[in-house]
Amino acid sequence: MQDLTDDVTKIIPVGYSKFSGRWVNLAGSAATGTVNEGIVSTEEFIPDDYEILTLGVSKIPYEPLSKEVLTLDNYIVSANGDGINDTFFIPEIMDKGNNLVQIYDRYGLKVFELENYTNEFIGFSNLNNIPLNAEKGLPAGVYFYTIALIDEELNYQGFLYLAR
Template sequence: MDLVNDGTFEQNNGLVGFYSDQEALTISGAYMPILFDTEVAVGGGLILETTVNVENNVNLITGDIITEKAATTVYSNFLDNSFYIGESSASKINGYGAMTNKETFMFPVGNEDRLRPLTIESVAINAMAKCAYFFEDPNNSKTLNIDFSTTKKATEFISVSDKEFWRLESDVPSKITLTWDEYSNVGVLGEYLNELKVVGWSKSENQWVNLGNSAVEGGMGYGSVTSETVVPNDYEIFTIGGNDSRLETYATMDLDNYFMTPNGDGANDMLILEGIENSPNNLLEIFNRYGVLVYTQANYQNDFNGQSNRNAVVKRGTGLSSGIYFYILTMHDLRQKHQGYLYISN
């Protein structure tokens, strides 16, 4: 049966279950109910017409929790130490999920058919954060009725997905992790995983900007990419980006091989690439012998000291072990790619 909350429904420490094989159920009313434990097994979906707060646990069994996506006023809210279990493509939040008084949270959001979670990792506790997923072309969002043109970019050297996007509200500086699956088609965004990044539509610049990739995991079919630290409320929406296909036309040439002994004695402590000043708009990438990206820096200024700035292999800020590494230097101003080997001896 439906739940109509026109009174106070907040003093409960038990389970409130919603069950229906085929028909949808609705939670409505003038007041927001506060549930302790709740269970959702509703084949037609549990439709929220008012916000529902949960203090302890949500057990997602089958059917989605559904909210309106055109506005953020109604949402499924996880309070304080509450959590959820059972999220899947068959049971998730198709609409806005929210969390209160948390630093880190994975929103179990998606569309009608697929779970497409977003994770927020904040530097401090969020009083509240909200998130929803849209399997829509940002160039023509029918739900939001806004055009986020993928051709409007802060730099010509990034590409922007036209398959999907997320909306996230938070005023706390945070890292954002987006996920992809086979329908995301990230292969058109970059030839290699390390080329993928988080991009956001800047409210102040009214264009897409590169928010970085502090971590990339998975493969081209399924995976995730994490941004650098940003303030989510500075952006309308977020999606996955990559390198513009025009980079493939860059001339590639072998550059010198380099030797480093980063021991602080003043000799060979830094990776000095001659001529880097001729292309301030550049990108340096260093890979270990297994092909894993261990260092990346846009606008490189000859300041690599042998320490990784990636968390995939070693802890960020930790010195790389002795061995042979491979580097690629993309010089956008000159439309060139240089590559070579780097030997580090500690």
């Protein structure tokens, strides 16, 4: 959470709705405590109605997420040198120079971060937090990405599958 915010009141529980295909704010009351140790509550909800349940950050506590978070497609990256899906290519941001791309593994660990992203992710972490087999690249699997278009104040998110 420290990578997302230093203000505990901005932390909110969110779920990716199976029905609406978007992130939904599930906050019940304001988070209390600190970013390292605290409590956050939810409104009542049916867990099976959501693909994913996680914590997110709101610019203003309890703002509707649909206004600030848009969803791009899910992607596949198969960095095997065959010229097909070798990089995480996002055509929608190619002409948006002031952007920030972050990629997280299934445990929420940030494995890649780059400002002014153009096509650089090829399945390797660019952070110094992957101690084992870093030279072989990240393991195959599902990863979560976020994209911030800073000048437009827009945020995108989605999933990518890394094939080996």
